[in-house]
Amino acid sequence: MTRPKHRPLTLRDVSEACGVSEMTVSRVLRNRGDVSSATREKVLASAKALGYVPNQIAGSLASQRVNLVAVVIPSLSNMVFPEVLTGINRTLDDTPLQPVVGVTDYLPEKEEQVLYEMLSWRPSGVIIAGLEHSDATRAMLTNAGIPVVEIMDTDGTPVDSMVGISHRRAGRKMAEAILKQGFSRIGFMGTKMPLDHRARKRFEGFTEGLTKAGIEIEDREFYNGGSALAKGREMTQAMLERSPDLDFLYYSNDMIGAGGMLWLMDQGVDIPGEVGLAGFNGVELLEGLPRQLATMDACRSEIGEKAAQIILDRSAALDTEDSFEPQHITLAPKISFGQTLRRHGQG
Amino acid sequence: MTRPKHRPLTLRDVSEACGVSEMTVSRVLRNRGDVSSATREKVLASAKALGYVPNQIAGSLASQRVNLVAVVIPSLSNMVFPEVLTGINRTLDDTPLQPVVGVTDYLPEKEEQVLYEMLSWRPSGVIIAGLEHSDATRAMLTNAGIPVVEIMDTDGTPVDSMVGISHRRAGRKMAEAILKQGFSRIGFMGTKMPLDHRARKRFEGFTEGLTKAGIEIEDREFYNGGSALAKGREMTQAMLERSPDLDFLYYSNDMIGAGGMLWLMDQGVDIPGEVGLAGFNGVELLEGLPRQLATMDACRSEIGEKAAQIILDRSAALDTEDSFEPQHITLAPKISFGQTLRRHGQG
């Protein structure tokens, strides 16, 4: 018994089933134009009975509009990006627009490929992580003729709009806060960052902030892959054995920071008396740790929401022929002191 | 200075630019059919120079084939699903197929909507989480006439193919392992699960496993939302204050388990001497905890890979008119004992 080769239903099938022209059926299904409620009912009934699902491929080709938004991100393994996606989803949820996600694995060539494939669907907009792209990628973004929002980072020049935080400033602010608390022998741990520009900028801002106060990082270590929590442990142990004088550890993300904190607590180290700690991201995870790690919120879901909103506004503007200026939104992440950064009471 | 209204380039533009028929340009761009390498070069050069990006909407309509795979999952906030996506991505990466993700927030009505929208793009296949769907959803899946793989769970009857683990069996196996270690006063903590069928089935399998040994859960608590790690802490505290006699705590996911473990360690409770612990999922995070939490791997990325592979094989089979039987793959998750379940040496 072979399954019958299912030719998908077409408007014509519905049209014939209810004796109404294809055009009217189309109008009913899209809630466009005036249709008598009598025929509307008839059409809806037939469509449902048959189990008709419209063909957007044909629809989009005919109408020259595609309700897709391309979203290009480096990874799904780092919770930061799913959170941005959640923000995008939330904003787009009650609109006709639908996000389509592509993942680049932090590789510029892959970013190029992924973007090319997404653009071939002629989406209504692009949301793409970061400001650093290959020339080809930038050219595609420019020439696509659709709204483009570069997200997460604002240290640089976008093709069109951007929404994010300044990672350089984030690093600098953290340096300032640490110094203000009287810490001075500082170690840094983070990912190897040849291609993670945001981590790199945070690091640069951080060292810059220290330098202004005449201070230099005393020790640093970079990792690659593996369980971040475990890496945080290992690196912290290694670093403190190597540089026992350190009085502060700055981690480029909360996960390794949490790992470090757990190790230090195992060792009975007084935090922040002996060693202060700070991470980056403001991940929800931290709330359950034995001690609140100081961190800085990366505004992940807000970035997603704002970026999606820009695409929405732009699409609307394109429909009404309104002009629309590129938006450059820089969010200001706040330091959360937790219990690992503040040395002197409410300092 | 208004930006010129960018009409996207068409095949015709490339055709005119290089003096070759649209048809031949199309052939070159798709590597189909024989084209002299002379003209091939010419076409490729013009296409690149112009920055032409093919229009898949038109292409798919004409060819009646769409290189999209619909992936429908409940959430992005639970790392389980991004990990499944990563598995799918990995398998599909060097194929023409591309995943498109829809999120249902565990709501059956939303699942219906999302699936409807995805099917309207006439994808080559559907990968959808779970076996429980509304009648309408099931009808759409059946009538779509494309390969469907239901993933994560195998306790039930799929529409077509399925890849996953038996959560009922997972719960039962964990119950057996716990009893075998001599624990007998057992508490359970998990999410409120009206719509999380997999969590529910694990719980059912667990109680069933205990019942067979004449044992009942002594206490239980369910939570909703919030930081899982923090919830694990709170619930564990509350439960042990309420039921101080418990000698084992089974958590429906690793995050709350980790929270519970951290709280117990704060209290100086001997693990597993006084209280044994186990979670579920095998999340990477656990590797960095002060003590390895016992858990069970949910085979997340393997499920993604296998599911994608089924879609691939099926698409190939459809092309060659081969027949293809539905696949039902049940993976067997293994218990990882860690350091919180084994009471007696290598017991």
Next chain:
DNA sequence: CTGAAAGCGCTAACAT
């Protein structure tokens, strides 16, 4: 190896 014609399933624009 290359080109010309037809049409994929729908919708914009114009009838009526």
Next chain:
DNA sequence: ATGTTAGCGCTTTCAG
């Protein structure tokens, strides 16, 4: 309020 006509940009099919 409803129907008709003509494509959208590409690929299939068939001719050279």
